[in-house]
Amino acid sequence: MEREAAAARVEELREEIRRHDHLYYVEDRPAISDAAYDALYRELARLEEEHPDLVAADSPTQRVAGQPADAFPTVEHAAPMLSLDSDQDEATLRRFDERVRKALDGVVGEVAYVVEPKLDGLSIELVYEDGVLVRAATRGDGRRGEAITPNVRTIRSVPQRLRRPGGGVPAPPRFLAVRGEALIRLPDFERVNEALLADGKEPFANARNAAAGSLRQLDPRIAASRRFVLEAYDVLAAAWDGGDGGAPPFATHWQLLDTLAAWGLKVNPTRRRVTSVDEVLDFHADLERRRDDLDFEIDGVVIKLDDLAARERLGATSRHPRWAFAFKFPPRKEITRVEAIAPSVGRTGVVTPVALLRPVELGGVTVSRATLHNREEVARKDVREGDWVRVQRAGDVIPQVIERLETDAHGQTYDRGEPWRMPAACPSCDTPLVERGPFTVCPNSYGCPAQLVGRVVHLASRDALDVEGLGEETARLLVAQGLVERLPDVFDLTAEQLLPLPGFAEVSAGKLVAGIEKASTVELDRFLYGLGIPEVGVAVARDLARHFGTLANLRAAGAAALQEVPGVGPRMAEQIGAFFADERNARVLDDLLAGRVTPIEHEPSPAALAAEAAAALPFAGKKLVFTGTLSAMTRRDAEELVARHGARATGSVSKSTDWLVAGEEAGSKLDKAQALGVTVLSEEEFLALLAEHGIEPPPAPA
Numbered sequence: 001m002e003r004e005a006a007a008a009r010v011e012e013l014r015e016e017i018r019r020h021d022h023l024y025y026v027e028d029r030p031a032i033s034d035a036a037y038d039a040l041y042r043e044l045a046r047l048e049e050e051h052p053d054l055v056a057a058d059s060p061t062q063r064v065a066g067q068p069a070d071a072f073p074t075v076e077h078a079a080p081m082l083s084l085d086s087d088q089d090e091a092t093l094r095r096f097d098e099r100v101r102k103a104l105d106g107v108v109g110e111v112a113y114v115v116e117p118k119l120d121g122l123s124i125e126l127v128y129e130d131g132v133l134v135r136a137a138t139r140g141d142g143r144r145g146e147a148i149t150p151n152v153r154t155i156r157s158v159p160q161r162l163r164r165p166g167g168g169v170p171a172p173p174r175f176l177a178v179r180g181e182a183l184i185r186l187p188d189f190e191r192v193n194e195a196l197l198a199d200g201k202e203p204f205a206n207a208r209n210a211a212a213g214s215l216r217q218l219d220p221r222i223a224a225s226r227r228f229v230l231e232a233y234d235v236l237a238a239a240w241d242g243g244d245g246g247a248p249p250f251a252t253h254w255q256l257l258d259t260l261a262a263w264g265l266k267v268n269p270t271r272r273r274v275t276s277v278d279e280v281l282d283f284h285a286d287l288e289r290r291r292d293d294l295d296f297e298i299d300g301v302v303i304k305l306d307d308l309a310a311r312e313r314l315g316a317t318s319r320h321p322r323w324a325f326a327f328k329f330p331p332r333k334e335i336t337r338v339e340a341i342a343p344s345v346g347r348t349g350v351v352t353p354v355a356l357l358r359p360v361e362l363g364g365v366t367v368s369r370a371t372l373h374n375r376e377e378v379a380r381k382d383v384r385e386g387d388w389v390r391v392q393r394a395g396d397v398i399p400q401v402i403e404r405l406e407t408d409a410h411g412q413t414y415d416r417g418e419p420w421r422m423p424a425a426c427p428s429c430d431t432p433l434v435e436r437g438p439f440t441v442c443p444n445s446y447g448c449p450a451q452l453v454g455r456v457v458h459l460a461s462r463d464a465l466d467v468e469g470l471g472e473e474t475a476r477l478l479v480a481q482g483l484v485e486r487l488p489d490v491f492d493l494t495a496e497q498l499l500p501l502p503g504f505a506e507v508s509a510g511k512l513v514a515g516i517e518k519a520s521t522v523e524l525d526r527f528l529y530g531l532g533i534p535e536v537g538v539a540v541a542r543d544l545a546r547h548f549g550t551l552a553n554l555r556a557a558g559a560a561a562l563q564e565v566p567g568v569g570p571r572m573a574e575q576i577g578a579f580f581a582d583e584r585n586a587r588v589l590d591d592l593l594a595g596r597v598t599p600i601e602h603e604p605s606p607a608a609l610a611a612e613a614a615a616a617l618p619f620a621g622k623k624l625v626f627t628g629t630l631s632a633m634t635r636r637d638a639e640e641l642v643a644r645h646g647a648r649a650t651g652s653v654s655k656s657t658d659w660l661v662a663g664e665e666a667g668s669k670l671d672k673a674q675a676l677g678v679t680v681l682s683e684e685e686f687l688a689l690l691a692e693h694g695i696e697p698p699p700a701p702a
């Protein structure tokens with residue numbers, strides 16, 4: 001491609017990728033498929049490779065560029081990054097409120113606060129100059145932190161360039177330092193830990209530690225692989241007037257957050273404006289109830305004075321501002337005793353050592369079991385039966401043993417038992433266990449009752465067939481009683497068979513049978529997920545279902561066809577292929593499909609896939625006609641440009657034309673458009689429309 005054309009296309013691709021990044025990572029509403037996105041990204045990477053002089057620091061391809069650094073330079077923050085005064089006591093919160101009211105008595109009419117979640121990640125300073133991200137740093141000691149810019153650039157919700165929203169919203173200032181929290185979502189955190197465990201490494205105790213550990217790695221590829229989110233919540237410093245200070249273009253914290261969002265930063269959607277402590281308590285209680293449903297960790301709520309001028313009056317101590325307060329949730333860490341360590345066999349045969357605990361309350365839930373992950377982890381933490389330990393619950397993650405304690409609940413040292421050992425044989429089927437890396441596995445996949453229980457529970461779980469009333473306990477009973485010997489048996493259960501079982505009565509037996517019946521017609525992706533194919537989680541199951549449409553297509557697919565699915569690599573393709581190739585799996589599947597389970601399938605047409613991608617483009621489905629002479633570009637370029645963004649440029653005006661773009665000396669087409677009532681755009685209006693969609697026009701004709 002000619003350099004000039006390449007330059008234009010590169011700009012266009014960057015704009016388009018930035019737009020989709022924003023939709024996906026900031027607004028959580030992706031507009032195109034991963035495959036369509038990848039195609040844009042690959043085209044950009046290829047053009048930049050062919051024309052190295054076109055590479056720019058803020059190009060989307062440069063998010064994960066750069067080589068591992070030797071060390072991070074220390075930098076001084078634009079303003080001190082203070083911490084928050086915090087407590088979990090209501091009385092302390094009330095005192096904070098009283099102090100604020102006293103200081104503002106007679107100064108402001110009504111005292112209003114904004115309450116937001118207290119995000120439990122890593123506090124980060126982002127510095128933008130002329131709207132371009134130039135630096136990102138950790139909090140450090142509050143005055144100076146480590147410049148971890150290459151790592152933060154990999155965070156897709158951090159715009160490399162701020163938006164200029166227009167429409168009454170001020171443009172970003174020449175200098176802007178924003179404060180926000182870098183977070184790892186819980187599903188991603190679990191993925192990180194699974195990978196660490198599989199490598200025989202120590203997992204992170206919580207998402208916050210995982211975030212801190214990953215952002216301080218010298219190789220930015222590590223941060224990139226951990227899929228951070230950054231949510232902005234404060235402005236540290238800004239040159240509003242082009243100089244060093246000036247008045248901000250907003251008067252309240254609420255407006256500040258709206259403005260940060262308009263500039264393209266991600267802002268947490270949950271916040272409330274309140275005028276009393278009781279309302280703060282309400283918000284706190286609401287969030288605490290929802291805490292386990294959130295996919296990131298929060299450890300309380302933050303209360304901030306809404307009026308920014310009033311904040312100035314209150315000022316700060318050397319450590320924290322007087323206008324804000326963190327009202328924390330009760331901790332979800334406790335100490336307790338390990339009564340026993342029991343090996344538990346999961347659906348894949350992996351044997352997990354589980355600490356059976358003296359029951360403790362962790363944030364409103366009584367916990368009596370915690371995972372110890374694998375035998376190496378037990379050895380590393382040196383946890384033995386009878387030991388005292390600190391346990392933690394994070395999000396809806398299974399409780400974990402964080403550390404062993406030298407002393408008991410009364411601070412006394414205690415006598416310890418023998419080091420714990422993994423048994424030699426499966427506790428469920430007595431098959432000799434085998435070691436696979438740090439994991440211990442029961443190889444008797446098809447004969448082990450514990451694995452069958454695990455498979456039944458997984459098939460019935462919420463993201464799969466979602467059968468109500470078929471949890472661990474019931475599954476164990478069904479397998480122990482011999483009513484379920486293979487997965488398909490679940491669908492042949494009758495109320496008469498269930499009735500004699502402990503815990504079942506007429507109503508509950510009928511309910512379970514009806515529930516299974518109802519769940520047996522199910523979307524293909526849920527069914528695929530429920531089968532427990534190695535490596536196939538909810539997201540991959542969805543991609544496979546969308547790509548292949550039917551189970552028959554998927555079963556027939558070879559490794560190459562599987563790898564055409566975005567996100568499916570060689571290793572995963574091999575595992576999926578091996579699963580379907582296994583005769584015993586094939587028999588189970590055939591039996592499930594023989595009138596027991598009916599997957600809802602949709603044959604995907606190539607046209608449908610193309611339409612999905614096209615519908616996401618900004619000019620999707622529009623019909624345009626260009627007439628007269630354009631000054632900024634040739635008519636031909638204009639037609640190609642809009643076509644690339646999903647529109648159709650035609651030669652003649654009709655009633656179905658959406659826009660007629662009229663350049664200089666437009667003639668009969670303009671008359672016709674006016675007669676038909678078609679919207680007529682001048683060239684300026686057309687250029688404005690392009691700009692509105694973030695589309696840059698090609699270079700002007702010579």
Ligand code: IVH
Pocket residue numbers: 081082083084085116117118119120121122123124139179181233234302320321324326
């Ligand atoms: S405002 C000085 N808002 O909590 C006030 N902080 O010490 C500036 N945090 O290090 C911070 N969620 O990392 C603010 N919505 C939120 C927050 C928040 C979490 C963190 C921040 C700070 C720590 C408290």
